[in-house]
Amino acid sequence: MTPRALVQLAAPAGLVLAATLLGATVSRSTEIYFINALVAVSIVVALYVFVGNSGVLSFGHISFVAVGAWAAGVLSVPEQEKPAFMPYLFDFLRDTTVGNVPSLLAAGVAGGVFALLVGLPLMRLSGLAAGIATFAVLEITSNILRYYEKIGPGLNTFSSVPETTDLAQAAIGALVVIVAAFAYQRSRFGRQLRATREDPAAARAVGVSIYRQRLGAFALSGFLAGLAGGLYVHFLPINVDAVYLDLTFITLAMLVIGGTTSLWGAVVGALAVSGLDSLLANAENGLDVLGWTLEVPAGTRIIVVSALMALVLILRPSGLTGGRELSLDPVWRRLRPS
Amino acid sequence: MSAVVASGLTDFLGDAVDLQVQVDAIGLGAIFALMAVGIGLVFGVLRLVNFAYGQLIMAGGFALAFASERGWPVAVGIALCFFVVLGLSVAMERAVFRPLRTQSPAVMLIATFAVAFLLQSIALLWFGPLGKTAASLAQLNRPVSIGDVDIRKISIVAIVTAAVCLALLLVVLNRTSLGLHMRAAAMDFQTARLLGVRANLVSAAAVLISGVLAAVVAVMLTVQFPTVTPGFALRETIVVLAGVVVGGMTRLGSATLGGFAIGYASGVLGGALPTAQSQYLPSFVFGVVILVLLVRPGGLFTRGRPAVERV
Numbered sequence: 001m002t003p004r005a006l007v008q009l010a011a012p013a014g015l016v017l018a019a020t021l022l023g024a025t026v027s028r029s030t031e032i033y034f035i036n037a038l039v040a041v042s043i044v045v046a047l048y049v050f051v052g053n054s055g056v057l058s059f060g061h062i063s064f065v066a067v068g069a070w071a072a073g074v075l076s077v078p079e080q081e082k083p084a085f086m087p088y089l090f091d092f093l094r095d096t097t098v099g100n101v102p103s104l105l106a107a108g109v110a111g112g113v114f115a116l117l118v119g120l121p122l123m124r125l126s127g128l129a130a131g132i133a134t135f136a137v138l139e140i141t142s143n144i145l146r147y148y149e150k151i152g153p154g155l156n157t158f159s160s161v162p163e164t165t166d167l168a169q170a171a172i173g174a175l176v177v178i179v180a181a182f183a184y185q186r187s188r189f190g191r192q193l194r195a196t197r198e199d200p201a202a203a204r205a206v207g208v209s210i211y212r213q214r215l216g217a218f219a220l221s222g223f224l225a226g227l228a229g230g231l232y233v234h235f236l237p238i239n240v241d242a243v244y245l246d247l248t249f250i251t252l253a254m255l256v257i258g259g260t261t262s263l264w265g266a267v268v269g270a271l272a273v274s275g276l277d278s279l280l281a282n283a284e285n286g287l288d289v290l291g292w293t294l295e296v297p298a299g300t301r302i303i304v305v306s307a308l309m310a311l312v313l314i315l316r317p318s319g320l321t322g323g324r325e326l327s328l329d330p331v332w333r334r335l336r337p338s
Numbered sequence: 339m340s341a342v343v344a345s346g347l348t349d350f351l352g353d354a355v356d357l358q359v360q361v362d363a364i365g366l367g368a369i370f371a372l373m374a375v376g377i378g379l380v381f382g383v384l385r386l387v388n389f390a391y392g393q394l395i396m397a398g399g400f401a402l403a404f405a406s407e408r409g410w411p412v413a414v415g416i417a418l419c420f421f422v423v424l425g426l427s428v429a430m431e432r433a434v435f436r437p438l439r440t441q442s443p444a445v446m447l448i449a450t451f452a453v454a455f456l457l458q459s460i461a462l463l464w465f466g467p468l469g470k471t472a473a474s475l476a477q478l479n480r481p482v483s484i485g486d487v488d489i490r491k492i493s494i495v496a497i498v499t500a501a502v503c504l505a506l507l508l509v510v511l512n513r514t515s516l517g518l519h520m521r522a523a524a525m526d527f528q529t530a531r532l533l534g535v536r537a538n539l540v541s542a543a544a545v546l547i548s549g550v551l552a553a554v555v556a557v558m559l560t561v562q563f564p565t566v567t568p569g570f571a572l573r574e575t576i577v578v579l580a581g582v583v584v585g586g587m588t589r590l591g592s593a594t595l596g597g598f599a600i601g602y603a604s605g606v607l608g609g610a611l612p613t614a615q616s617q618y619l620p621s622f623v624f625g626v627v628i629l630v631l632l633v634r635p636g637g638l639f640t641r642g643r644p645a646v647e648r649v
Contacts, residue, residue, distance in 0.1 A: 057447065121632055128387060128443045132583050133631045136624035139576070143620045249455050256448055299463035306456035313449045314437045 046224035060134030063141035068226025111226015259319025363605025365493030374597020392575030398556025427549030469567030586637020
């Protein structure tokens, strides 16, 4: 790996590690925010693998998160607890209980297989049509998970899922997703897909199949999103509304604010927006800043985040990072003037 | 088993041809058609899918509720509703749509997504999750008897209003120079500009007309659903968007027809299907959307080959 590539991996991974270390020094109640931010990093990077590399918009990724959460949640609730809130489960789901790592793997596989199946027809679309179609996928998934009680809790909350996503697991999860995204974007497949994003006609002319490359990225991205969903359900007792429009919006906002076309942008966006969001959440309960008590009314968070997103889109459409990976080249040039 | 299905089917058909259900469904279709025009018009000129359209209607609903809680006369409430919706439309056009006009449709879609959440969260902060009640026009919800069927007044009002609005819009589009400019911009924005069409004028006009329609829809929806919450009209907008895509976004006529069709279909199905079966209705509707996008990306009601990279 060239030094330049090393920086491109080390920067996002280092940022995640720094957030983890910071999270380890604070109180338990504040630690929640850091775990939340790390899970958000996993989701946003998973989203980036498809949206960033292909340039095709997807409103449907939260359905892969939801499917992953459902798989991990249903499989890891202790058997004696299942009838309490999931009385109508299929027999094999009712009688199977697995540990932490297998349930996370199952979450990834469920998300990946689902994304592959959805992608088979949908990856022929692009632009606005793709946006609307993936939105339809989100609606359908959410509708089915809400009412089909043989595969999950329906409208109930996922209580009594073992809360194994602590700071360490959230950090490992985020790092795994980042490394996978990095490995993918440097592979020949990732490069081919980026070529189709920059110039579809030219990419086709050199023999790249847009459909196949998009499908591959969609499935990988679905796998990672499913994994993130597994992390999520092992962190909070969620229900179907937690993995629906609001999460779709906030994760898209993170990606857009950070910069859609780079891994660095995805991580920066996720951490920056999560940080701001947590700060405002605290401020809603009154926050002491250097002796000043900052207090904002409840509900300010989403207003600030959506206003920020609109502002970034208008003033800097390529995001905070400009959609580029972090590069030390300018620093080198200054150190060694030639 | 088959006897049960058969009798269920007869019940369903019996309900579906019921005149009352029909008129209500057409009324809902008329409201959805107006929303479809509002979305389709802005899409035509600006190539922008306005996801925040439902929040405009929501704002209008809150204006009506605000007036009705203070006991203001109905006319004042409706005037306030138009004022709020049009003001928001203009603000949205100036602050978001105009600066983003050169961006890709996907970026603009995300931007309107952000605006939608912004407006919704402001409403949540201001009015709370339970919302307000707009009761001043409630008497329109009462039925009138025509022959031996009872028809809610609002359904008739909705059908007539929609017809009048669409007729007026047709006159504006086909008989005025502004309409000509808008149609030219919808065909080809760049060329239209070169030929002297003022970009800001047509974009503002499209957004304003779409705002007027949003206000009209707000008035009629609050009659049917008097409780205005921050999520008011969100479901309807999503369904109308689906209908517009199914009908065909690139032409106003096909978009309108798509909106009407989906409103009519959900009216008939919602009136005739038992709850246990209608809970998967959204899945069915959005399954159809995906199917249409795959098979006829240009929409069901468009003629000829759709332009591939139009969107």
